[in-house]
Amino acid sequence: MELHASESPYDLILQNVARFIDLNEQEKELFKSLLKKGSAKRKEFIMQPGEITKYEYFVTKGCLKVYSLDRNGVEHVSMFAIEDFWTGDMASFMQQQPSSYFIKAVEDSEFLMITKENFERLFKEIPKFERFYRILYQNSLVSYIRRTNEGISLTAEERYEIFLNKYPHIANRIAQKDLAAYLGITPEFLSMIRSKMSKR
Incomplete structure (x- = not known):
């Protein structure tokens, strides 16, 4: 869901919340008062491993990538968060323990943030x-459970098709190497899959 010119970032987050409560x-005014605006330029980090997550993020513009690196330096992407998505490291945020993840802007991005203190105040x-x-x-x-099961039981091509069907609005906004890191394959193998599918 993209933000229209007449809408504010708060309109988008209130629409998100209204789906459930x-x-x-x-x-609404109290909720908005507990949020803080943030932004990041393309390729800028908003979180790195070893840091304690200070915020939960709600993306109002752009695209963020959440990922980790294994001991060989290979990137593993957990999620892409575009407009109308929540993201962060829930375990680090809730337990106030160091994170294992990077959060990096794939595009110039804007988001609303809530601190742990304001999060608890909201509940109260x-x-x-x-x-x-x-x-x-x-x-x-x-x-998370579904994606883990898919990683075990489905082929890379099947996982790619699921991603395209579930997130068609994300696929054309991210680099091939990032999508490959999300699928758990090499960019070269993803290129082969795309070539094969284009010939169907």
Whole structure:
């Protein structure tokens, strides 16, 4: 969901929240007051391994990449977050422990952020947000389990087709090497898959 010219970043996040809970005007204003605006230029890091995650991020413009490096320096992409996506390192954020992930802007990006302190205040002052974040985190866990199972049981070509069907609006915004790192294959192998599919 892209942000239209007449909309503010807060409109987008309120629409996101409204899918699961209803807020009155006072609650909307309180929620907005607990958020902070942020931005990152293309290729800029907003988080690196060893840092404690200070924020949960909601992307209002652009694209962020969450990834880790293995001991051989090979990149493994966990997710791409575009407009209307939440992202961050939930474990680091909730437990205030050092993260193992990089978060890097793939495009010039803008986002709304909430601190751990304001996150807890939100639950205390608007309890219905516990339902919202429970659903959000449940969906995230289900996606993680599904993707793990797909990595074990499906071919790279099948995983690529699933990505295209699920995220057609992301595929043309990211580099081939980044998509290959998400699929767990080399860019060369992804190129072969694309060539094979184009001949069907």
